Amino acid sequence: MTMEGDKNGGMEKYTVTLSAEEAEQLQALVAKGTHAAAKMVNALILLNCDESQARGRRRSSQEIAEVLQVSPRKIDRLKRRFVEDGLEVALRGVPSQWEYEHKIDGEVEAHLIALSCSVPPSGHARWSLRLLADRAVELELVEAVSHETVRRALKKTNSSRGARWAG
Structure with a gap:
């Protein structure tokens, strides 16, 4: 997981580099096919964004977005979440921090x-x-x-x- 500064519109560019274990875990998750759709899409995005040596040249975020039918912004957010928070948070998303008091007990x-x-x-x-x-x-x-x-x-x-x- 690395982060590079990029001057394109003031946005940072996040580079996803999966370890062999992480890539295996994501491949198994996608192959099994019994997980929530959002989690599987996130796994596919991360696999396609992987820039490790073993994966070779990767597609651009725009190409990945078109293939997986998601927005390029979703890919950018997921890459950032992976780099900053790790694989588990990237797959599951950030838990809600809102806590409501139940009106009906x-x-x-x-x-x-x-x-x-x-x-x-x-x-x-x-x-x-x-x-x-x-x-x-x-x-x-x-x-x-x-x-x-x-x-x-x-x-x-x-x-x-x-x-x-x-x-």
């Missing part, structure tokens, strides 16, 4: 399930996700919640309105 979930199984408010034939969300706020189970969050919570517990086995 087990207790609120139980209340929502019980509420969805109860008689709907007058004027309504059944509970809608919006009605459930509004009622959860009225009961002060949560400060605020969207109907989508309610949907995910009910789906997780197999209590979606469309499920035949749900109550």
Whole structure:
């Protein structure tokens, strides 16, 4: 893994040089074919960008992009990630650093399930996700919640309105 400075538009040029072990690992990953598509595409990009002596002349990023039907920018980003962070991060991507506080815990979930199984408010034939969300706020189970969050919570517990086995 090396990095060279390049004055083309102020962008740095990253040179991918795979060790024999890394190249073998990527070849095996691609040959097996049971991994996520994005991971396999990343492996193919790295194999095609390899400039080690064993691989000979490599194609340009533009040629690789056309063959693999990805953008040249994706290739540049992947090369940079490989050089800066290593093979594993280049294959899997950078894990999200966002952490969200869950609005619905087990207790609120139980209340929502019980509420969805109860008689709907007058004027309504059944509970809608919006009605459930509004009622959860009225009961002060949560400060605020969207109907989508309610949907995910009910789906997780197999209590979606469309499920035949749900109550």
